[in-house]
Structures are given as C-alpha cells and as structure tokens.
Amino acid sequence: MSDEGFQEEEPGYTFMGSSPAETFRELAILHQKEAKQMRERAREAEEEGREEEAKLLTDLAISRERRAAELEQAAKGESDDPSVAEVLDGQEEMLAGYTPPTLSFIRPEDLPPPTVPEHMRPLPPGRIDIALAWIKSRFKK
Numbered sequence: 001m002s003d004e005g006f007q008e009e010e011p012g013y014t015f016m017g018s019s020p021a022e023t024f025r026e027l028a029i030l031h032q033k034e035a036k037q038m039r040e041r042a043r044e045a046e047e048e049g050r051e052e053e054a055k056l057l058t059d060l061a062i063s064r065e066r067r068a069a070e071l072e073q074a075a076k077g078e079s080d081d082p083s084v085a086e087v088l089d090g091q092e093e094m095l096a097g098y099t100p101p102t103l104s105f106i107r108p109e110d111l112p113p114p115t116v117p118e119h120m121r122p123l124p125p126g127r128i129d130i131a132l133a134w135i136k137s138r139f140k141k
Contacts, residue, residue: 021076024074025075027071028075031065031068032064032065032068035061038058042055042058042061045057
C-alpha cells in the first residue's frame with residue numbers, strides 16, 4: 001500500500017541557529033525511529049496471526065525508510081528533488097525576514113488591573129472571628 005495521497009505536514013517549530021542539513025538529519029532520524037517501531041509491531045502482528053495488519057505496517061515502514069533516505073540525501077545536498085531545493089532556497093529568505101512575535105499592539109497601561117474572581121476571594125470575617133481577634137489582641141497587650 002502506498003501513501004500517494006498522504007502529504008506530510010511541516011513541523012510547527014523551527015530550529016533557530018541550525019542549518020537546513022541539521023533539520024533534515026533530525027527529521028530523517030525521526031522517520032527511522034518510526035520505521036523501526038512499525039517493523040516491530042508488524043512482527044508482533046504476524047506472530048499473533050494478523051497478516052493484513054502486518055503487511056500494512058511493513059509497507060508503512062518501507063515508505064518511512066524511503067523518506068528517511070530522501071531526507072538524508074537532502075541533508076548531504078545530494079538530492080535533485082525540486083521541492084527540497086525550493087525549501088532550501090526559501091528558508092534563507094524566511095530567516096532574513098523573520099520578526100519575533102511581540103505584544104507591541106497592547107500597552108501595559110491599557111490592560112485592566114488584575115483582579116481576583118469573586119468566587120475565589122476569601123470570605124469576610126464573621127462575628128465569631130472578630131470576637132476571637134479582639135480577645136487575642138487583649139492578651140497580647
């Protein structure tokens with residue numbers, strides 16, 4: 001079974017100060033770990049008699065290993081894949097124009113003062129608490 005319709009999402013994080021080659025190597029390592037786990041689960045499924053599941057996991061592991069090999073080639077700069085070249089070219093532009101997120105549109109003066117919600121405030125002292133406090137103050141003198 002192939003994963004033709006499957007598109008990998010780009011990670012929601014960036015490695016600041018690292019080269020694209022390091023990023024591709026780290027992604028390749030993750031793909032290799034996933035492939036290893038899938039092969040182990042395929043072996044377990046085969047031992048338990050679930051042949052279809054074992055075949056599916058084996059096919060997925062093979063595709064992960066291929067993707068890891070592609071990423072390793074991209075890390076070494078040996079890939080002729082146009083999408084990899086496009087990512088590598090666009091990454092420098094993105095880093096050059098990167099601005100870290102700030103809250104400059106909200107000034108600290110414009111924020112309301114911090115308050116404690118009503119249900120979290122302590123109860124006011126009752127008559128007994130007031131009487132005990134008055135007695136304690138008399139003994140302290």
